[in-house]
Amino acid sequence: MANKKIILTIIDGLGLKEEKQGNAYALASHPTFDYLFKNFPNSVLQASGEYVGLPKGQIGNSEVGHLNIGAGRIVYTGLSLINKAIEDGLFEKNNVLLKVMNDVKKNNTTLHLMGLLSPGGVHSHENHLFALLDMSHNLGLKKVSVHIFGDGRDVKLKSILPSLQKLEDKLKLYNYTLSSVSGRFYAMDRDKIFERNEKAYLTLIGKSNNVIDNIETYIKKQYEQGIYDEFIMPAQLKNGLFAKDNDSIIFFNFRPDRARQLSHMFIGSKLYDYVPSIKVKIANFVSLMKYEGINSLIAFEEMKIKNPIGEVIQNANLKQLRIAETQKYAHVTFFMDGGKDIIYQNEERILVESIKANSFADFPQMSAKEITDVLLKKIKQCDFVIMNYANPDMVGHTGNLNATIKAIEFLDSQFKRILDYITKNSQNVTWFITADHGNAEITEDKDGNPATKHTTSPVMFICSDKNVNLKNGSLCDVAPTILDYMKIEKPKEMIGKSLLNKK
Known part of the structure; x- marks a missing residue:
């Protein structure tokens, strides 16, 4: 053997x-x-x-x-580690989060929280966003802006509205601002198709041409056009707070692979050559977990x-x-x-x-x-x-049964090629x-x-x-x-x- x-x-x-x-x-x-x-x-x-x-x-x-x-x-991994920190009361004692939030408070700048609004737990969890909002409030931050990405892939196609309602209730309680929305197809591309990221990026910095009055109304109109959470066209709210020089950002996705490109748009990296059309100088850029190749501040270290x-x-x-x-x-x-x-x-x-x-x-x-x-x-x-x-x-992520059947049947044909080789070379x-x-x-x-x-x-x-x-x-x-x-x-x-x- x-x-x-x-x-x-x-x-x-x-x-x-x-x-x-x-x-x-x-x-x-x-x-x-x-x-x-x-x-x-x-x-x-x-x-x-x-x-x-x-x-x-x-x-x-x-x-x-x-x-x-x-x-x-x-x-x-990230989900379990951060959940445990919240449960144990250690989340609000995190040194990186404390440093950045206190810096925002001291300099009277805006803290931007961006990420996938989802209970899916694959790339993020909405409870981590809510914990960040609680912490911001407890520290006395006045200017906090939230930018959400629709999921529809690790959860049901149309599932963002209940999460949005919970978020808006908390934002109203703390007098914080909801500023933009984007489907993950744009904000979280990982195939180096930066034209997608750029559309989301422009809403984050307030330079998008797609300006809306109400996110819930906008999402429902997208649904009417057959555009669901994953593919929501990036849009910024008319009265939003957008990332500008000297502001700070916390990217609350814990999984790195779909967070790297958008992070690169803000702070650059050696991973990609792409340069965004408009640059913003962010004072502090935090990722909840390490995004390999991205020089962010890291809130929680992986195992x-x-x-x-x-x-x-x-x-x-x-x-x-x-x-x-x-x-x-x-x-x-x-x-x-x-x-x-x-x-x-x-x-x-x-x-x-x-x-x-x-x-x-x-x-x-x-x-x-x-x-x-x-x-x-x-x-x-x-x-x-x-x-x-x-x-x-x-x-399978497309939810197209017939296409997924074809995918498996094609995979089976490739396994036949490997099996034939294995059979001839089993020793x-x-x-x-x-x-x-x-x-x-x-x-x-x-x-x-x-x-x-x-x-x-x-x-x-x-x-x-x-x-x-x-x-x-x-x-x-x-x-x-x-x-x-x-x-x-x-x-x-x-x-x-x-x-x-x-x-």
Whole structure:
């Protein structure tokens, strides 16, 4: 076993669920998956809630999933860390938040709170915004402006209005200002399409041509046009307070990947060359958690991950390869490596460009073929491969059942290509397959409405070696299982367990 090449394939956003309604996987034709489940050892992994370091019942996501897979232990991330700080009364004692808020108060400037207004808990949580407002009030801040981004992706398509009502009640209580709204499609683009970010950015600095009188009325009009939360056209309120020189900003998203580009618009970075059309000199720019590559003030430090699987593979003097398309490249690299931007000495990374599209429902195949091409071309040159297929998640997020079915069927065709290779080279290669969280198995709710968010469904774990049995477990058990299979001693930091039952 120790001399065999290992392929770890992570299917993004495909959970296990028996019910067929709205279940793109159950409704799709997938002969290769059927063969894998029938002929190879397989088990079930938990991928949500406390099993991956999230609050009980909280849906999993790609960041958390890859962190847990790579770390080989339960990783407590932004949502749990900040929730605990609020519960323990430590949130309002945070030194970074205190410094910035006191600076705003002393200089009589404006504090801007911007981020995703959502109870989804994937990129942000609205309770963190409310905690910031409470803290601002308790410290006596007079000028606080809020800029919200619509979700509609990790929650229902049209779900912002109840959250908006709660926010407006608190703003009225404290006499604070709601200044702008934007769909996350614009504010949180991560595909380097800065023209989208620019539209949101202009509303934040009060330079947008789209000026409105009332956000609730505006959102309802957007709904009438078939434009839902994710795609709300950026707009600024007529009487809003907008970011200007010497103001301070707190970006209350805790997840970094969709926060970097907009952050760059304000404070620059070495990550991108893009320069916004109008520059504003912000005195303090705070991110609740670290946004890798962005030189912000960081309110809460993430859990330090020592000896993730990539580091263990490196220490064993093995060659490793990471493959993903643009949408999930950070997940097989940065997140898989424990939130560290590091390239190991014997590591190769191949980024396959994602198709640039407003909706992946129009291109359900995405770049799966090209990813498979890379794998089959490179497998002989490396010992350990981590790869990601984005189709079920990215197409599942559209809520388009037919497109998601097509995505899974196309993915199945690519798995057939890998299976054919594995079959011919079974003495030399072992294939492990799992997923990071659920999504595509629930693309409709019980009323037949589109469901676009992640799920709490468990996920598959398959091994192509018929000489083993697999026990059930959690995502944190994947790395220990693979290391056990490779006869590499797992580091003491990996408290996940091997799910291997050797025959």
